[in-house]
Amino acid sequence: MTTTQNHKSMLETCIQNCLDCLHECEHCATACLDSDMVQMMAQCIKLCRDCADTCSLCARFMARNSDLHAQLCAVCAEACECCAAECEKHDNDHCKKCAQACRRCAESCRQVAKAMA
Numbered sequence: 001m002t003t004t005q006n007h008k009s010m011l012e013t014c015i016q017n018c019l020d021c022l023h024e025c026e027h028c029a030t031a032c033l034d035s036d037m038v039q040m041m042a043q044c045i046k047l048c049r050d051c052a053d054t055c056s057l058c059a060r061f062m063a064r065n066s067d068l069h070a071q072l073c074a075v076c077a078e079a080c081e082c083c084a085a086e087c088e089k090h091d092n093d094h095c096k097k098c099a100q101a102c103r104r105c106a107e108s109c110r111q112v113a114k115a116m117a
Contacts, residue, residue, distance in 0.1 A: 010108075011065075011112065014105075014109060018056070020101050020104070020105070021104070022051075024098040027097075029048035033045060035092075047082055047086045054072075062112070070116030070117065077110045077113065085099075
C-alpha cells in the first residue's frame with residue numbers, strides 16, 4: 001500500500017470509529033436521562049453530549065479532507081478520553097459500551113493526528 005492509501009485507510013477507520021462513538025455516546029446520554037438517577041449522571045450526560053458532537057464534527061472534517069482534521073482529531077481524542085473516564089465510573093452496560101467506543105475512537109484519532117503532525 002502506498003502512503004496515500006495507508007492514510008486513506010486510516011481516515012476511513014477513524015471516521016467509522018467516530019461514528020460508532022457518536023452512536024454510543026448518544027445512546028448513553030439518553031439512557032442516563034431516562035434513569036431514576038439522572039442527577040447523579042449529570043456529568044456523564046454532559047461529557048457524552050460533548051463527545052458525540054466532537055465525534056460528529058471530526059468525522060465530517062476527515063470526510064472532506066479538511067486541512068484542520070488533524071487538529072480536530074487531537075481535540076476529539078481528548079473529548080473521548082474524558083467521556084471514557086467518566087463512563088468507566090458507572091456500572092451501567094450503556095456506560096461500559098460507551099467507554100469502550102470512546103477508547104477506540106481516542107486511539108484512532110491520536111493515530112490520525114500523529115500521522116499528520
